[in-house]
Amino acid sequence: MAKSIAIVEDDPDQRANYADAITKKGYVVRSYGSREEALAGFDQQLPDLVILDIILGEEVDAGFQLCRDLLARAPTLPVIFLTERINEIDKISGLRLGAWDYLPKPISLDYLAERISSLLRINEVRAEQAETESPTARRIGDLMLDQDALLVSWKGERIDLSGTEFRMLAKLVRAPGHAVSYESLMNATMQSLVTNNTINTHMRNIRKKFEKVDKEFACIKSEYGYGYRWSNES
Amino acid sequence: MKLLHRIRGPRLGTKIMLLGLTLLVVPWFSYRQLVEMEHLLIQGQSNAQLLTAEGISTLFNGREDLFNDLPVTIEDFESLYANPLQNAIRLDGSLEDWGEGVDDKALRFGSETGKADGDFQLLLGERGGQLYVHMDVIDPEHVYRNTEYLRLDNADHIRLSFIRADGDDGRVSIVFSKPGVTTAYEMQPDWRFASAGPPSNSVQGFMQETEQGYRVEFRMPLSLLGSSRYFGLALVDVDDPETGEIRRIVQTLPTAGKESFNLVVLRSPEVLNIIQGLGYSGARILVIDPQKRVRAETGTNVSRNEPVRKDNLLENVQRWFKSLRPWVHWIITGEQWTPARSLTEDAAATTEIVIGSSLEGDPIALRRSLSETQEVIMAAHPIVSRNKVIGAVVVEQNIDEILTFQRSALEQVILVSIVSLFAVFIALLAFSARLAWRIRSLRREASNAIDEYGRLRIGELQREMYAGDEIGELARSVSNMLSKLQQHNNFLESMPRTLRHEINNPLNTLSTSLQNLAEENPEVRDSKYLESAKRGVMRIGAIVQNLADAANLEESLEAEEREDIDIELLLQSYVANCRITHKDCEFIYRGAGRPVYANVSDYRIEQLLDKIIDNAIDFHRNNTPIRVQLDSYRDHLQITVANRGPLLPANAEKSLFDSMVSHRGRQNRLHFGLGLYVVRIIAERHGGIVRAMNLADASGVAIMVQLPRVATEDESSELHEQIVPKAATG
Numbered sequence: 001m002a003k004s005i006a007i008v009e010d011d012p013d014q015r016a017n018y019a020d021a022i023t024k025k026g027y028v029v030r031s032y033g034s035r036e037e038a039l040a041g042f043d044q045q046l047p048d049l050v051i052l053d054i055i056l057g058e059e060v061d062a063g064f065q066l067c068r069d070l071l072a073r074a075p076t077l078p079v080i081f082l083t084e085r086i087n088e089i090d091k092i093s094g095l096r097l098g099a100w101d102y103l104p105k106p107i108s109l110d111y112l113a114e115r116i117s118s119l120l121r122i123n124e125v126r127a128e129q130a131e132t133e134s135p136t137a138r139r140i141g142d143l144m145l146d147q148d149a150l151l152v153s154w155k156g157e158r159i160d161l162s163g164t165e166f167r168m169l170a171k172l173v174r175a176p177g178h179a180v181s182y183e184s185l186m187n188a189t190m191q192s193l194v195t196n197n198t199i200n201t202h203m204r205n206i207r208k209k210f211e212k213v214d215k216e217f218a219c220i221k222s223e224y225g226y227g228y229r230w231s232n233e234s
Numbered sequence: 235m236k237l238l239h240r241i242r243g244p245r246l247g248t249k250i251m252l253l254g255l256t257l258l259v260v261p262w263f264s265y266r267q268l269v270e271m272e273h274l275l276i277q278g279q280s281n282a283q284l285l286t287a288e289g290i291s292t293l294f295n296g297r298e299d300l301f302n303d304l305p306v307t308i309e310d311f312e313s314l315y316a317n318p319l320q321n322a323i324r325l326d327g328s329l330e331d332w333g334e335g336v337d338d339k340a341l342r343f344g345s346e347t348g349k350a351d352g353d354f355q356l357l358l359g360e361r362g363g364q365l366y367v368h369m370d371v372i373d374p375e376h377v378y379r380n381t382e383y384l385r386l387d388n389a390d391h392i393r394l395s396f397i398r399a400d401g402d403d404g405r406v407s408i409v410f411s412k413p414g415v416t417t418a419y420e421m422q423p424d425w426r427f428a429s430a431g432p433p434s435n436s437v438q439g440f441m442q443e444t445e446q447g448y449r450v451e452f453r454m455p456l457s458l459l460g461s462s463r464y465f466g467l468a469l470v471d472v473d474d475p476e477t478g479e480i481r482r483i484v485q486t487l488p489t490a491g492k493e494s495f496n497l498v499v500l501r502s503p504e505v506l507n508i509i510q511g512l513g514y515s516g517a518r519i520l521v522i523d524p525q526k527r528v529r530a531e532t533g534t535n536v537s538r539n540e541p542v543r544k545d546n547l548l549e550n551v552q553r554w555f556k557s558l559r560p561w562v563h564w565i566i567t568g569e570q571w572t573p574a575r576s577l578t579e580d581a582a583a584t585t586e587i588v589i590g591s592s593l594e595g596d597p598i599a600l601r602r603s604l605s606e607t608q609e610v611i612m613a614a615h616p617i618v619s620r621n622k623v624i625g626a627v628v629v630e631q632n633i634d635e636i637l638t639f640q641r642s643a644l645e646q647v648i649l650v651s652i653v654s655l656f657a658v659f660i661a662l663l664a665f666s667a668r669l670a671w672r673i674r675s676l677r678r679e680a681s682n683a684i685d686e687y688g689r690l691r692i693g694e695l696q697r698e699m700y701a702g703d704e705i706g707e708l709a710r711s712v713s714n715m716l717s718k719l720q721q722h723n724n725f726l727e728s729m730p731r732t733l734r735h736e737i738n739n740p741l742n743t744l745s746t747s748l749q750n751l752a753e754e755n756p757e758v759r760d761s762k763y764l765e766s767a768k769r770g771v772m773r774i775g776a777i778v779q780n781l782a783d784a785a786n787l788e789e790s791l792e793a794e795e796r797e798d799i800d801i802e803l804l805l806q807s808y809v810a811n812c813r814i815t816h817k818d819c820e821f822i823y824r825g826a827g828r829p830v831y832a833n834v835s836d837y838r839i840e841q842l843l844d845k846i847i848d849n850a851i852d853f854h855r856n857n858t859p860i861r862v863q864l865d866s867y868r869d870h871l872q873i874t875v876a877n878r879g880p881l882l883p884a885n886a887e888k889s890l891f892d893s894m895v896s897h898r899g900r901q902n903r904l905h906f907g908l909g910l911y912v913v914r915i916i917a918e919r920h921g922g923i924v925r926a927m928n929l930a931d932a933s934g935v936a937i938m939v940q941l942p943r944v945a946t947e948d949e950s951s952e953l954h955e956q957i958v959p960k961a962a963t964g
Contacts, residue, residue: 011739011743013743013747014739014742014743014746017743017746017747017749017750018746020750021746021749021750021753024753084734084735084738084739084742085735086734086738087786088790088793104738105738105739105741105742106738106741106742106744106745106746106771106775107742107745107746108745108749109746109749109750109753110749179811181815192745192772192775193772193775193776193779195779195783196840196841196844197783197837197841200837200840200841204837222807222836222837222840223807223811224804224805224807224808224811224836224840224843225807225808225809225810225811225812225815225840225843225844225847226811226814226815
């Protein structure tokens with residue numbers, strides 16, 4: 001059975017473009033133009049994945065409210081924010097609500113489709129494996145990285161990363177000890193408009209999340225003027 | 235005109251204080267008025283006295299007879315001056331009832347010292363037609379008369395000789411047989427026996443013993459002397475009661491043994507009668523004859539007792555004023571202050587002038603000082619008879635009241651002036667200080683509201699906003715301006731964000747539409763137009779993103795966390811990476827050779843370096859190296875990036891780091907002049923500065939960033955080891 005994807009976006013052109021592109025990938029798409037519409041739709045049936053714009057018509061925080069409502073009903077539901085609000089504070093509050101990813105506009109539809117499929121797969125993997133050790137997991141020193149389940153743990157402790165952050169980290173640890181350039185990190189974000197600054201911000205967020213678990217964490221090193229490096233020696 | 239513009243006026247406080255100085259006109263004016271009033275009052279009193287003198291003199295006009303009872307010249311005679319007595323005299327040997335100060339007028343006779351046996355002091359007085367005589371005799375061995383003898387010259391006695399009214403010689407001896415009432419006898423020419431048996435009743439006296447001798451006080455009717463008043467007196471001293479031999483005769487006349495007389499000079503009673511009752515309080519009236527003799531006097535003593543000086547505050551203040559007065563007078567009137575006009579020697583001269591002038595026929599009024607604080611006005615008017623001056627009337631009156639009034643008024647004026655000036659000055663000082671402070675603080679706040687790049691720091695003023703006066707209005711209006719400016723600024727600042735927000739949606743539509751279009755129509759997928767459309771979309775997105783980033787830069791810098799970073803290592807690593815990423819450029823790095831720490835956000839420093847290096851690469855001449863240098867100073871470090879190439883345009887040094895200013899020309903349209911603006915903002919947020927300048931040899935440009943450094947410490951070097959890797963890997 002085809003997975004159902006809900007798109008909440010107030011701009012009809014973009015909504016139609018998303019819907020077209022995603023439908024072509026073989027998903028069932030339900031699109032809504034406002035919060036009320038979306039809520040009514042969710043009442044009938046919960047989708048397998050939700051793509052939310054934050055500003056819906058006059059309501060500037062409608063996306064956040066929807067996210068909260070949805071995750072209250074189904075905590076494992078993958079939610080992606082797809083928005084023109086790219087301020088750091090919005091991103092942080094969106095991810096804090098429990099969204100899986102936060103994507104700024106403009107978006108590449110190919111990347112979007114890829115994300116959707118990976119998130120759906122991850123959700124499936126998580127649901128199947130539950131808490132058992134994943135066979136797809138990779139271990140790099142104290143770091144445990146499960147690419148399929150999008151799970152990261154440091155010294156046995158689970159670390160919550162957004163989709164983008166996960167991909168960047170995965171890129172970084174592909175070859176530990178080797179510097180990874182900004183450019184390849186940018187590609188890893190699967191976003192169309194990324195600056196060094198964006199990478200730095202992401203990296204800082206990742207570092208902070210690790211530091212929350214382990215104060216001594218210092219594996220992510222800056223390569224000034226080039227990029228970043230994962231170093232197993234602290 | 236230019237010069238005029240350059241000269242600035244005094245400050246507000248100075249102006250107000252200068253205005254306050256105009257208050258000095260009040261004491262100045264008051265003082266002038268006081269001096270004027272004093273003149274007026276004294277003039278008035280002088281005139282009044284002159285009129286009085288004139289009025290009195292008219293009473294005597296034509297009355298030559300009143301002045302003719304004395305010889306015209308008195309040089310031939312030793313005159314005995316009879317003082318007019320105020321009180322009734324009791325004959326008791328005491329001087330108490332003679333009035334104050336009368337004993338100073340006593341005449342001494344006998345030896346030079348006045349202490350020898352037989353010397354005496356003589357005092358004459360006149361009252362009610364009686365001549366009073368008081369004698370203080372020095373005679374340790376006085377001999378009383380033995381009443382058993384008829385002879386009267388064998389004991390101490392007093393001889394009076396005079397010319398009677400009928401022209402005959404008169405001889406009277408006053409003898410005393412015991413202390414107490416004396417007896418007088420008319421004597422024969424040989425002064426031995428009384429001419430007529432019974433004692434004379436007309437001469438009454440009293441004798442009293444003293445330590446050195448005795449005193450005799452007696453009186454005789456003036457009528458006995460007649461109008462000529464020739465009168466002589468002799469003391470006969472007898473020391474041996476046995477022999478009764480006359481030891482010494484002390485006479486009021488120099489020639490002994492000769493019947494000559496003194497002249498008793500009296501006030502003219504008739505004149506006195508006339509002027510009696512005309513005297514008034516504080517005034518003295520004198521009638522003077524052409525020989526300048528006082529013929530009559532009435533009225534009270536013009537001199538008053540000096541008030542006892544007390545050493546209290548008021549007195550001190552008064553004394554202070556007194557010492558101040560000449561200065562005040564000089565400053566205000568421009569005239570030399572002559573305190574109380576003149577003192578004693580001048581006083582005598584003044585009297586001389588007044589009397590002399592009036593006796594020459596000219597009425598005159600002058601001021602004369604009695605003491606430092608007391609002054610009198612002497613007014614004199616001649617008495618005329620048949621075109622001849624036969625005397626003068628002098629009216630003397632104390633102007634103490636005027637002077638006291640003037641003095642106290644002056645003191646008051648000065649005191650009030652000083653106090654009010656002081657008060658007003660304090661008030662003005664406080665007012666101007668407060669005003670200046672308010673204006674200054676307003677100015678400070680207003681100028682602080684906008685930083686050196688013209689950005690608003692605050693949207694409204696806090697100070698003076700509720701003041702009701704003009705400063706408050708100014709503050710409100712400035713605040714209003716600021717808030718309007720802030721609205722406008724907010725609009726401008728939010729513009730890039732709004733723009734991005736608004737553009738991103740249609741851009742997303744465009745982008746997704748293009749992707750869908752390519753998907754739907756595989757034949758256009760490889761079209762170059764689709765590619766260029768996609769590039770265009772990307773470029774718009776990049777532009778909007780850059781703009782928004784720059785606009786948000788300060789805000790996001792605010793939230794940035796800082797750490798102590800070794801800039802030396804950072805630069806080493808950075809330059810090493812530059813060599814990898816920019817293979818067509820040569821980089822030369824000269825470090826400080828030791829760790830140099832700064833409290834920074836390393837991403838931002840990296841961003842800053844990116845922009846500077848980008849700039850240097852864009853402008854460097856091919857095959858020339860880009861030099862990066864780190865210098866460490868005591869409290870700051872300096873990063874210099876220099877490249878050879880075109881120089882900075884003139885005057886560009888300052889504007890180079892402003893937003894949206896680009897000196898690149900048109901060749902690179904993706905730059906908006908945001909790069910160096912970002913450099914400046916980052917440097918400033920880290921408490922540093924950034925400068926651009928042409929190299930000294932004019933071969934290129936250097937951009938210098940100065941950042942405050944932190945002192946090297948062991949723990950910070952450890953920290954740094956964790957953050958910055960030792961070597962860059964390719």
